[in-house]
Amino acid sequence: MSDINNLPNAEGEEEVNKNVSHSDNVSEENKSVETNNTEVEDTTPISEEKSIDSEEKNNEASKNSDDQNDEVLNEIEDSNAEDAEDEGNKDRHTIEVKAYDTMSLEALAIELERLVKNEKVQAIKSHIDSINSEFKDKFQALLDDKKEEFLNDGGNEIDFYYVSPIQKRYKEAYNEYRRKLNEHYQNLEKNLKQNLADKLEIIEELKGLINVEENINTTYKHFKELQERWRTTGPIPRDKYNNAWNSYHHHVEIFYDFLHLNRDLRDLDFKHNLERKLLIIERAEELAEDDNVMRAFRELQELHKMWKEELGPVDKEYREVIWEKFKAATKKINDKRQAYYQDIDKIYEKNLEKKLEVIENIEAINAQNTNSHNAWQKKIKEIEDLREQFFSIGKVPREVNESTWAKFKESVRTFNRQKNAFYKDLKKDQYTNLQKKLELIKIAEDNKDSDDFEVTTPLMKKIQSDWKKIGHVPRKDSDKIWKRFKAACNAYFDKLHATRNAVxxxxxxxxxxxxxxxxxxxxxxxxxxxxxxxxxxxxxxxxxxxxxxxxxxxxxxxxxxxxxxxxxxxxxxxxxxxxxxxxxxxxxxxxxxxxNSKDLDNERHFIRKKIDEVRSQINQLENNLQFFTNVEDDNPVVKEVHKNIKAHKDALKLWKEKLSKIKELY
Known part of the structure; x- marks a missing residue:
């Protein structure tokens, strides 16, 4: 703990704290910082009133520094004012924010159900908004695909209708969220009004304390009871928070001035408040070294709330110096938080580059000329892979989110339009193919009971081959006509096999x-x-x-x-x-x-080829002997050549015998 005796004299800390005011019109977006790694809320208040004394007005550098410091103080005060209205609001900081942009439609519906069932409805608004946005975008993409399939199957656009059980499940969970949220706001409004009335009553009682003619100890005890009632009364409307608190704090200070009649009581209270505030400063300085920036900032908000709402003033000689120390730790934490936001922005910028690259790849595919079904199927697979890449990349900067999504959708729609145009032309050929296949079905069904296997078997094999060559038919007819054709062919060949088995x-x-x-x-x-x-x-x-x-x-x-x-x-x-x-x-x-005469012919050709090869080898060996002039017959090389010639002649004799045996069969 800091040494109280080493603190220099300073001017009123509480006056500085009082002058940090807030806009009553802070927007929904300007709430306390969400603690997640996927989205950064804009936490800068719409307006701030700076606490600047006369010396600061004469020193521009000091003014700029304090302006920046007061900005984060105002932000903290705004957040605490919001929490004062909704005590459950702080719970949202502990709810995990998942990568909703990478989830499937079913996973989004399940996550929505889980949040609505298990979490406080006032703490999940940002989560629900993100889930709702992702679900709408992905369901629209699914709807576009289903519509495209419907049109490709020959349907009319005006007749298209698609209902998904996942969509129904999602809507039920979302409606339950809206119902709970409305119920919460109705109860909240009622409670806030009553709490405001109770706190105004406490302020009135504070005003009357200095006019009561009773023992000072009794009055002081009454004062402490009023402080405790103020802390436990509960939240009040956000737009009334600052005025109510400032009024309350003003009359608390008046009471402390009144206590100069009993300096012992006042000094004891001042000492207690100073000790608690020094502990808060010590904790704030520890948080300034914490690597978890967002966790540190959340706890810092709580420390400011304790400083302002749970503790009273300290002796004037310590007020400004301890407040400046607290502000210094606050600024250090906020500087680290801003650096964290910059890193998040870099990640979003990198995601943007990746998504734009995916869009470029889709547009490159759109620029290709494709005139075959197989090529289009390959392109469809490529586009589907690129769509999955796009959805899995992650968030981009908020200011370009809608334009990036619009550009992506347009590139995919361009692809779908080109594909639809191709398959509409292809449908004409498909209906022609359908007629051809129906003709083959008639032939197969007319001959499936035939007993003339010699004639019918080649016919059935031919129509099977023709079927494969015809090409695609409309998808709605494909399975049906294939089953008919297959059944007729199977009936014939089953009969053929049964007959052959008997034979x-x-x-x-x-x-x-x-x-x-x-x-x-x-x-x-x-x-x-x-x-x-x-x-x-x-x-x-x-x-x-x-x-x-x-x-x-x-x-x-x-x-x-x-x-x-x-x-x-x-x-x-x-x-x-x-x-x-x-x-x-x-x-x-x-x-x-x-x-099989072909097998016999092959064997004869093989033997004749071997005879020619052996004769050629014998001639080659005999020619080689002519080079051995003036060499004795017992020369090892000559003997080896004669040995090889004899072996080849024996082999030639054997091959000729085999050829004679084959000729006998002809």
């Missing part, structure tokens, strides 16, 4: 028998006798062929059988070419069973 019963039996035979082959072990083992293999191959063909979707079992034959032959000690020919013959049997 393929024999093939299914062959498949099941081949599965059993394949398991037997996998378990077969060589007996060590080459002739018997080869005979066993050929017996399995013949049995396999006798079982017949399997369904096309189960032909994979042929590959498994060939693999089992190859595995068995690999384990036999036989000539490599002999084993290869047995495997090849089995392969040809499988190809001939498939009735």
């Amino acid at each position: 393929n019963k024999e093939s299914l039996d062959a498949f099941n028998n081949k599965v059993t035979l394949l398991e037997t082959l996998k378990n077969l072990k060589p007996v060590g006798d080459k002739e018997k083992d080869i005979e066993s293999v050929k017996e399995f191959i013949n049995k396999w062929k006798d079982l017949g063909r399997v369904p096309n979707d189960k032909r994979y079992i042929e590959d498994k059988f060939n693999k089992a034959i190859e595995d068995f032959l690999t384990n036999l000690k036989m000539d490599k070419n002999e084993v290869e020919m047995i495997k090849f013959e089995n392969k040809l049997d499988a190809i001939s069973d498939s009735d």
Whole structure:
């Protein structure tokens, strides 16, 4: 605590405090500062009367400094006058202000319901105003989109009507807020008038104290009771606050002057008030160092309220000096608050740059020439992404908010107009496409019960292919005609598959028998006798062929059988070419069973190609031998070449045998 004895003599602090007056017409916007990071209220009062004594009038620099200091004092006094009218108003500072501009319509409705249900109605006005503004803008954007869809589907603008359950839910919550607010103001007006009457009565009693002929101690006790009644009476109308308080304070000072008859009582009261005010100064100086600027300013308002309403005057020698110390701490806090506002302004300016960039991107898309449905769908997606970016960026400076929103809406509407014009032209083609698809539906429905599968199957496949090529039809008809077409095609192909399944019963039996035979082959072990083992293999191959063909979707079992034959032959000690020919013959049997001459042709072309390649390699090796003149035949290089020539000739012989086997099949 500051040392009372070190305070110099000074002139009346209370006179300075008294002269800080306020406009009775402070607008709704000029209330105490909202403590949030998304919006800055204009807190400068409409008018102020400066407290300037004769010395300040002769010193311009001192005048400017005090003018700035008194400005924030007036702002604090205005806020406290407002709080005096509405004691619940200060509660709004503790209500979180969310990023309403990033919320969906449903989230805004839910937040509105929560505020109306859980918070004091007089404390949420700024929140409700922000929510209401965002909801209106976003719902209008939704309405524009729905109207656009309606027109694109062929509707007339005059017939457009859209109702949203979210809108209904929002309106119910907003109406409940209006009802509660009206009820609050009705009760408030009644209470304010009664409280004003009670405080005026207290002032009249104060006036009479100095005329009462009674013991001074009894009078002083009566005076303290009146002070307590004043503090507990409750709020009064804002426009009566300053006059009532000034009158009350004036008569309190008169009473203290009256107490000169009993200086002990007065000095005791002065000492108590000085101690409390020094504590307030100490707390204000601590708040000046607080990093949370808005929290510090809110508490500073409360300190000013305590200084003015809860405490009386101090001895004249201390009045001005302690008031100047309090004002100095107040100015320091306010300077930090102004710097905070400047930072907020920078954020808003940055948001403005981002939103203008989004608008430029939309306008750039509008400038593109687009003549296809797919290209328009891509642009629609791009515009939707840009709209989401715009809504998620955050607030911009208030003075350009409406113009920025208007520019954004106009750019989106320009895009919608261009899109609508394209799709209106496209609708003509869509109705032509609709007629074409209806014709295909008639063909499909006329043939869905046909038993002439050879003729009808290609026809049904063709109309399915034609359907894909026709293009878009009006959205309202798309699902309906597709279901009809799909049902007719499915009916035909279900019948076709059922018939084929009946015909393929024999093939299914062959498949099941081949599965059993394949398991037997996998378990077969060589007996060590080459002739018997080869005979066993050929017996399995013949049995396999006798079982017949399997369904096309189960032909994979042929590959498994060939693999089992190859595995068995690999384990036999036989000539490599002999084993290869047995495997090849089995392969040809499988190809001939498939009735696919193309497979046989491919195999013949492949073998001929291999024969040509081997012959070419043999010729190349024989040509290479001519370079080895005067070289002995046992030379390692020469021996390697002769070895390669022999291997290639053996391979050539094998490929020729395979070609002969294929020719036998033709």
